[in-house]
Amino acid sequence: MEPTYPNGGVNFCWRLQYLFSEPKRHDVVAVRFAGSQVMLLKRVVAREGEQVEFRNGKLYVDGKEIEEPYVRLPCNWNLPSRRVEKDRVYVVGDNRSMPIEGHHFGQTSKIRIIGAPLL
Amino acid sequence: MKIKYLLVGVLMVIIGIVLVVKVLPSEEKRVKKRFHLLSEWISKSPEENSFIMLQKMKDIGTLFLEPCELKAQNESLSGSYTRQEISAYAGSARSHFFELDFKFYDLHITFPEKVIAKVTLTARLIGKLKTGEQVDEIRELDCLLKKIDRKWFFNQIEVIEVLKK
Numbered sequence: 113m114e115p116t117y118p119n120g121g122v123n124f125c126w127r128l129q130y131l132f133s134e135p136k137r138h139d140v141v142a143v144r145f146a147g148s149q150v151m152l153l154k155r156v157v158a159r160e161g162e163q164v165e166f167r168n169g170k171l172y173v174d175g176k177e178i179e180e181p182y183v184r185l186p187c188n189w190n191l192p193s194r195r196v197e198k199d200r201v202y203v204v205g206d207n208r209s210m211p212i213e214g215h216h217f218g219q220t221s222k223i224r225i226i227g228a229p230l231l
Numbered sequence: 232m233k234i235k236y237l238l239v240g241v242l243m244v245i246i247g248i249v250l251v252v253k254v255l256p257s258e259e260k261r262v263k264k265r266f267h268l269l270s271e272w273i274s275k276s277p278e279e280n281s282f283i284m285l286q287k288m289k290d291i292g293t294l295f296l297e298p299c300e301l302k303a304q305n306e307s308l309s310g311s312y313t314r315q316e317i318s319a320y321a322g323s324a325r326s327h328f329f330e331l332d333f334k335f336y337d338l339h340i341t342f343p344e345k346v347i348a349k350v351t352l353t354a355r356l357i358g359k360l361k362t363g364e365q366v367d368e369i370r371e372l373d374c375l376l377k378k379i380d381r382k383w384f385f386n387q388i389e390v391i392e393v394l395k396k
Contacts, residue, residue, distance in 0.1 A: 145393050146371035147337030147353035191396070203394070218394035 154203035165193035185209035292318035296384035331358035
């Protein structure tokens with residue numbers, strides 16, 4: 113999630129954030145990646161039913177380019193369009209300077225979203 | 232006097248029960264032991280010689296039931312494997328590493344049937360490739376083990392796809 117959050121940094125998670133609401137586009141969320149201890153901080157870029165794609169590093173949702181002021185490092189990603197499945201959200205990190213193959217991103221079940229960072 | 236003997240008897244029964252519970256491994260402990268062995272045999276120290284390497288490769292196969300099914304995001308890895316194939320595959324994968332530490336965490340074990348154990352866990356692989364590159368990978372796994380002749384064998388391993396590109 114660099115440069116928004118430094119790698120290996122410590123943060124606190126507000127677990128009640130999505131108790132009565134749904135994650136929205138641009139929200140930073142904590143995703144339970146493995147077991148009960150391994151979490152990833154990711155940004156929600158699309159919600160269920162939406163078409164998401166990357167063209168020359170730019171994010172497109174339902175064919176419209178989405179402004180992402182938090183992406184400050186150069187990006188040249190290309191990803192064909194795909195629909196976000198039911199009960200899922202599409203999450204991506206802010207650091208897109210690395211090759212697309214090496215970045216953990218994609219659609220994940222809402223159940224895996226355990227909250228939002230406090231700071 | 233009778234009460235004294237009765238108390239001693241009750242105390243001995245309690246000590247006996249505690250000893251049986253402590254000494255005899257529960258099914259959960261037996262299952263955990265299989266994961267411990269798998270972790271030990273997959274891990275590799277820089278000093279490992281060819282004899283130990285061959286022994287470990289052979290040992291890894293003995294933990295699996297034939298055939299064992301592997302489900303992964305990478306479709307080329309998914310499929311049914313024999314013990315020999317698993318040993319060969321593990322040996323081939325280990326050969327790329329100079330040093331390898333493979334551990335399991337957060338084991339959540341349930342027994343849907345008396346002879347079936349379902350285990351959800353976190354697997355972490357930390358290693359150094361022979362090319363000098365450092366590797367640190369974490370995945371959530373769902374495993375199914377079957378009990379045959381009082382021993383638990385891996386029957387199915389699924390790498391959970393948390394993020395689907």
